[in-house]
Amino acid sequence: MPALTPEELHAQVSAVVAAFQHPTLQQDLIHLHALHHVAMLDNVLHIELILPFAWQSGFVSLQEQTTGTLCRLTGADRVEWRLTHDIATLKRAKNLPGAKGVKNIIAVSSGKGGVGKSSTAINLALALQAEGATVGVLDADIYGPSVPMMLGCEGERPSSPDGKHMAPVMAHGLATNSIGYLVTDDNAMVWRGPMASKALMQLLNETLWPDLDYLIVDMPPGTGDIQLTLAQNIPVTAALVVTTPQDVALLDARKGIVMFNKVSVPVLGIIENMSMHICSQCGHAEAIFGTGGAEALTEEYGIPLAGKIPLHISLREDLDAGLPTVSRWPDGDFTRLYRDIAGAIAARLYWDGEVVPPDIAIRIL
Ligand SMILES: Nc1ncnc2c1ncn2[C@@H]1O[C@H](COP(=O)(O)OP(=O)(O)OP(=O)(O)O)[C@@H](O)[C@H]1O
Numbered sequence: 276m277p278a279l280t281p282e283e284l285h286a287q288v289s290a291v292v293a294a295f296q297h298p299t300l301q302q303d304l305i306h307l308h309a310l311h312h313v314a315m316l317d318n319v320l321h322i323e324l325i326l327p328f329a330w331q332s333g334f335v336s337l338q339e340q341t342t343g344t345l346c347r348l349t350g351a352d353r354v355e356w357r358l359t360h361d362i363a364t365l366k367r368a369k370n371l372p373g374a375k376g377v378k379n380i381i382a383v384s385s386g387k388g389g390v391g392k393s394s395t396a397i398n399l400a401l402a403l404q405a406e407g408a409t410v411g412v413l414d415a416d417i418y419g420p421s422v423p424m425m426l427g428c429e430g431e432r433p434s435s436p437d438g439k440h441m442a443p444v445m446a447h448g449l450a451t452n453s454i455g456y457l458v459t460d461d462n463a464m465v466w467r468g469p470m471a472s473k474a475l476m477q478l479l480n481e482t483l484w485p486d487l488d489y490l491i492v493d494m495p496p497g498t499g500d501i502q503l504t505l506a507q508n509i510p511v512t513a514a515l516v517v518t519t520p521q522d523v524a525l526l527d528a529r530k531g532i533v534m535f536n537k538v539s540v541p542v543l544g545i546i547e548n549m550s551m552h553i554c555s556q557c558g559h560a561e562a563i564f565g566t567g568g569a570e571a572l573t574e575e576y577g578i579p580l581a582g583k584i585p586l587h588i589s590l591r592e593d594l595d596a597g598l599p600t601v602s603r604w605p606d607g608d609f610t611r612l613y614r615d616i617a618g619a620i621a622a623r624l625y626w627d628g629e630v631v632p633p634d635i636a637i638r639i640l
Pocket residue numbers: 385387388389390391392393394395416418419420421495496548549584585586587588589590591592594595
């Protein structure tokens with residue numbers, strides 16, 4: 276096969292890459308300006324992509340689906356792929372100035388306690404990381420700060436390099452801070468609303484976050500004053516509402532959606548947790564909390580169903596061991612599920628959002 280000119284090579288690769296379809300792509304990769312570099316060296320085709328949202332799973336599909344065709348069309352022996360992420364900063368609700376070092380904040384909330392908001396927040400944070408992003412977690416769940424326990428770093432304390440700011444606790448690659456690192460016993464439980472909101476805003480603004488693509492904020496459950504104040508003041512890009520399929524949880528999830536609407540925070544999706552019980556003995560799936568509720572909610576508010584996570588004993592055991600499922604079983608089925616949800620969320624955040632210049636993080640230490 277005669278060697279292609281660089282222009283011909285670029286045209287061939289562009290055509291194949293442009294034809295690639297994936298649920299996360301609302302425009303093809305060429306229109307997205309993702310194809311950064313194409314070259315043939317020693318009969319190895321080098322292709323570099325730059326994506327504005329966390330896209331590792333999409334990248335794997337692209338390689339699987341196009342490598343053979345590309346070799347055939349270009350005469351290359353193999354393809355050397357490279358993906359770089361340059362995650363876009365997206366417009367925040369009410370154009371609030373961002374938190375230093377943080378590109379995008381995603382609030383994970385629930386209308387009521389115990390639906391698995393923290394479990395979902397942590398596994399999604401780890402899944403976004405696995406998808407190629409740098410991620411942090413702010414545990415704002417003042418009434419049950421479970422993030423330290425779930426990440427296996429109970430008893431740790433953030434250090435302070437300057438006596439004013441806190442260096443986050445690093446756990447499983449995530450930069451984390453939690454009221455649970457700072458307040459022992461049940462002290463925080465008795466804080467009144469304004470005190471709690473102030474403490475949480477301080478936690479957000481006085482943590483020395485490393486450059487983060489996404490900061491997941493595990494919100495306190497419910498829709499009271501604290502939640503409303505936080506939803507209003509945290510520079511959130513979008514929110515996720517976690518619910519279970521029971522009517523009572525759905526009723527509260529509805530209140531959560533209304534609360535975010537009130538303060539102009541877009542709700543990116545609803546996550547149905549504990550949607551099916553999967554028996555650890557026989558694998559039988561049973562809808563012990565009912566079915567169809569989250570779908571009804573998504574229809575009513577025109578908000579997408581971001582995903583359904585089953586109720587399974589291993590998800591709880593992993594968290595109790597301080598080794599969340601996505602971290603403990605990187606190739607497991609539940610990890611696949613969380614990564615699919617995370618990839619879809621990252622993409623939707625980008626497609627629904629408006630790209631703004633990142634804040635320049637200036638910190639005086
Ligand atoms: N899908 C699931 N399968 C099995 N166990 C789960 C699942 N989701 C959550 N759990 C378990 O349920 C319990 C409550 O979860 P979690 O603490 O995440 O809820 P929450 O909504 O954040 O609660 P709160 O708001 O009261 O802090 C935990 O023990 C957790 O491990």
